Amino acid sequence: MSTWIELFPDLLPGLWVTIKLTLLALGLGLPCGVVLAGLSAAPSRWVRWPVIVVVEIGRGVPGLIVLYLVYRGLPQVDVVLSAFLSAGVGLAFSTAAYTAEIIRAGIAAVPVGHREAARALSLSPLQEFRLVVLPQALRTVIAPLVGFSIILYQGTSLAYAISVPELLSRAYNAASITFQFGAALTLAGAMYAVVSLTATALAGARSRERVL
Amino acid sequence: MNHPPQPLLEASDICIAYGGHQVVHDVSLAVAPGEVISLIGPSGAGKSSFLRSINWLEPPCSGTLTFDGSTFRGLRDGGVSKRQLQGLRRSIGMVFQQFNLFPHLSALENVVLAQVHALGRSKAEARERALQELHHVGLGEVTDKLPSKCSGGQQQRIAIARALALDPQVMLFDEPTSALDPEYAMDVLVTMRRLADEGMTMLVVTHEMHFAAEVADRVVFMAEGRVVEEGPAAALIRDPQHERTQKFLAAVKGR
Ligand SMILES: Nc1ncnc2c1ncn2[C@@H]1O[C@H](COP(=O)(O)OP(=O)(O)O)[C@@H](O)[C@H]1O
Numbered sequence: 174m175s176t177w178i179e180l181f182p183d184l185l186p187g188l189w190v191t192i193k194l195t196l197l198a199l200g201l202g203l204p205c206g207v208v209l210a211g212l213s214a215a216p217s218r219w220v221r222w223p224v225i226v227v228v229e230i231g232r233g234v235p236g237l238i239v240l241y242l243v244y245r246g247l248p249q250v251d252v253v254l255s256a257f258l259s260a261g262v263g264l265a266f267s268t269a270a271y272t273a274e275i276i277r278a279g280i281a282a283v284p285v286g287h288r289e290a291a292r293a294l295s296l297s298p299l300q301e302f303r304l305v306v307l308p309q310a311l312r313t314v315i316a317p318l319v320g321f322s323i324i325l326y327q328g329t330s331l332a333y334a335i336s337v338p339e340l341l342s343r344a345y346n347a348a349s350i351t352f353q354f355g356a357a358l359t360l361a362g363a364m365y366a367v368v369s370l371t372a373t374a375l376a377g378a379r380s381r382e383r384v385l
Numbered sequence: 386m387n388h389p390p391q392p393l394l395e396a397s398d399i400c401i402a403y404g405g406h407q408v409v410h411d412v413s414l415a416v417a418p419g420e421v422i423s424l425i426g427p428s429g430a431g432k433s434s435f436l437r438s439i440n441w442l443e444p445p446c447s448g449t450l451t452f453d454g455s456t457f458r459g460l461r462d463g464g465v466s467k468r469q470l471q472g473l474r475r476s477i478g479m480v481f482q483q484f485n486l487f488p489h490l491s492a493l494e495n496v497v498l499a500q501v502h503a504l505g506r507s508k509a510e511a512r513e514r515a516l517q518e519l520h521h522v523g524l525g526e527v528t529d530k531l532p533s534k535c536s537g538g539q540q541q542r543i544a545i546a547r548a549l550a551l552d553p554q555v556m557l558f559d560e561p562t563s564a565l566d567p568e569y570a571m572d573v574l575v576t577m578r579r580l581a582d583e584g585m586t587m588l589v590v591t592h593e594m595h596f597a598a599e600v601a602d603r604v605v606f607m608a609e610g611r612v613v614e615e616g617p618a619a620a621l622i623r624d625p626q627h628e629r630t631q632k633f634l635a636a637v638k639g640r
């Protein structure tokens with residue numbers, strides 16, 4: 174217990190980096206996900222197909238490979254990003270792909286009759302999407318998006334591999350000085366868990382509010 | 386009337402196909418202003434498809450529609466532009482079997498939405514009109530409820546108010562009471578009858594033979610994608626000429 178208390182100040186800045194990384198990946202990735210989801214339903218297959226390919230690559234390639242590609246690969250074409258930004262951009266790419274798929278499914282779940290009603294009321298295709306489809310889809314995708322965000326939050330530990338000083342690397346470094354790997358890693362695990370579980374609980378309370 | 390009035394709406398040789406499989410064959414129908422027409426026939430006859438081609442929800446593969454001085458051509462004959470389409474839909478209201486209210490909006494907001502976004506009315510004006518339409522269908526008290534909190538009969542009347550708020554010249558109904566319990570169906574039928582009495586031009590796909598006989602001016606019987614028989618409502622239902630019509634009406638009345 175006392176070891177944990179001693180380690181805590183060392184790990185806290187790592188938690189902050191981890192949270193920033195999560196928010197960066199979501200901030201960049203989620204808007205791209207919304208756009209990709211919209212485009213994957215485009216009438217033209219010349220738009221639809223490339224989008225589907227990008228989304229499937231994003232979901233199919235392991236996050237670690239994406240991080241290495243951004244961090245080690247991009248400098249070969251003279252794009253040099255800091256470790257933190259590389260991790261953010263890499264995770265944002267995966268985020269865009271996964272959230273695009275979640276939102277696409279939410280859009281597909283809107284009953285076709287509601288779209289027909291919108292059309293019969295002479296709303297334009299864009300109004301139909303913005304006023305009728307999207308508000309309904311957003312309700313069904315909130316829970317899966319929160320679930321994904323929590324997995325993403327834990328997934329930021331991949332950034333350890335490119336030396337971003339996030340929570341896991343802080344814990345690992347602290348332990349390599351004192352050799353208390355057990356204590357440092359369980360403390361880091363607990364810090365991941367506390368934030369994850371709090372987020373889950375908050376999201377649950379919010380969605381119950383909406384139903385009532 | 387000695388001279389039949391100029392039709393408000395005329396469908397000529399409408400053909401509809403799904404994935405190459407044709408389900409409506411050369412159906413023609415002229416609708417006079419203020420006329421109420423019931424489309425009847427067995428399930429799968431193509432009644433819904435034909436009705437939905439009139440506001441282009443189901444674009445016909447060939448044939449033409451003339452409405453209010455404009456001509457709309459089927460896909461094979463050139464199709465229609467987006468502008469034409471919105472003009473057509475602005476003037477034609479539609480009521481669906483499954484109501485299709487927007488579940489995230491209250492009754493009032495359902496009726497307001499297209500007034501603001503399709504017609505460009507101000508929010509205040511649209512609200513005023515929505516309240517008026519909801520009162521008119523007997524729903525002054527449910528304006529702030531979500532559709533899921535309303536009975537089926539109320540939902541369908543909200544849907545009717547939503548369509549009427551856009552000042553349509555024609556109303557299309559696709560089995561508006563088929564999803565309702567009989568007591569709620571009655572409320573909707575009463576509303577439709579009043580609309581007919583007020584002079585609205587209406588096309589109604591229905592299995593309610595009483596409604597067809599009493600409210601409609603004309604009945605069109607369809608089977609296998611074609612018009613088999615049509616005529617004045619009461620006479621056709623009392624005394625059908627075609628064997629296919631006789632069989633259908635006997636089966637419906639026997640239920
Ligand atoms: N969206 C669709 N895709 C494929 N086939 C359809 C579709 N809608 C209707 N059909 C077919 O077209 C035929 C006519 O259907 P419909 O117009 O719904 O008839 P009705 O309303 O008289 O029951 C039926 O055989 C039906 O299976």
Ligand SMILES: [Mg+2]
Nearest residue numbers: 432433434560
């Ligand atoms: Mg039908």
